[in-house]
Amino acid sequence: MNAFLLAVALVLMAGIAAGLIRVAIGPTPSDRMMAAQLMGTSGIGVILLLAPVLAVPALIDVALIFSLLAAVAVTAFTRRRVTNHGD
Amino acid sequence: MTVLLTLFDLLLTLTLLGLAVVTLTSHEPRRAVILFIAFGLLLALVWARLRAPDLALAEAAIGAGLSGALMLAAARRASGRKTSAAQSRDAEDAP
Numbered sequence: 001m002n003a004f005l006l007a008v009a010l011v012l013m014a015g016i017a018a019g020l021i022r023v024a025i026g027p028t029p030s031d032r033m034m035a036a037q038l039m040g041t042s043g044i045g046v047i048l049l050l051a052p053v054l055a056v057p058a059l060i061d062v063a064l065i066f067s068l069l070a071a072v073a074v075t076a077f078t079r080r081r082v083t084n085h086g087d
Numbered sequence: 088m089t090v091l092l093t094l095f096d097l098l099l100t101l102t103l104l105g106l107a108v109v110t111l112t113s114h115e116p117r118r119a120v121i122l123f124i125a126f127g128l129l130l131a132l133v134w135a136r137l138r139a140p141d142l143a144l145a146e147a148a149i150g151a152g153l154s155g156a157l158m159l160a161a162a163r164r165a166s167g168r169k170t171s172a173a174q175s176r177d178a179e180d181a182p
Contacts, residue, residue, distance in 0.1 A: 002088065003088050003091060006092060006095065007091060009095060010098070013095060013098045017098060020102055020105060020106055023109075023121070023122060023125050024105075024122075029117050032118060032122070035125075036124055036125045039128055043129070043131070043132055046132060047135050047143075054136075054138055058140035058141075059140050059143070061140065062131065062144050062147060065147045066131070069147050069151055069155075072156050073155055073156060076155070076157075076160060077159055079160070
């Protein structure tokens with residue numbers, strides 16, 4: 001069972017490595033941000049799979065913080081600065 | 088099981104190294120910040136793999152989340168100031 005979970009984590013890790021390509025060559029900042037979000041989502045999956053494999057239940061809290069991080073990063077990215085009016 | 092774990096470690100290390108190289112060689116600030124956020128995310132994965140959940144927690148919350156958001160705001164402010172300074176003179180008076 002653990003080997004199966006680890007294999008699934010390995011597939012998710014390959015997805016993260018593929019997302020790295022889009023983060024590196026993405027033409028616009030939005031593409032890079034979306035790829036970074038994909039990496040974050042896959043990271044949540046990897047951590048939740050690592051928790052039973054490594055027998056460290058505290059990793060589930062780390063996955064919770066990961067989801068909070070994604071929301072904060074997207075909020076910081078999409079906030080638009082008002083030009084010529086001061087903010 | 089051991090082979091799978093070694094493969095996982097290898098993939099994680101290679102991705103982290105590639106991301107570090109791309110981050111260090113990027114010219115634009117905004118691009119570098121987004122790459123830095125992705126790098127902090129992967130570093131938290133490394134801490135989780137090393138059975139250090141508290142370090143992974145701190146890395147994800149502070150290293151990638153908080154400083155990533157602050158640096159995104161700083162990069163946007165810097166680039167906005169540069170373009171508006173090229174367009175009008177009184178851009179420096181804006182706080």
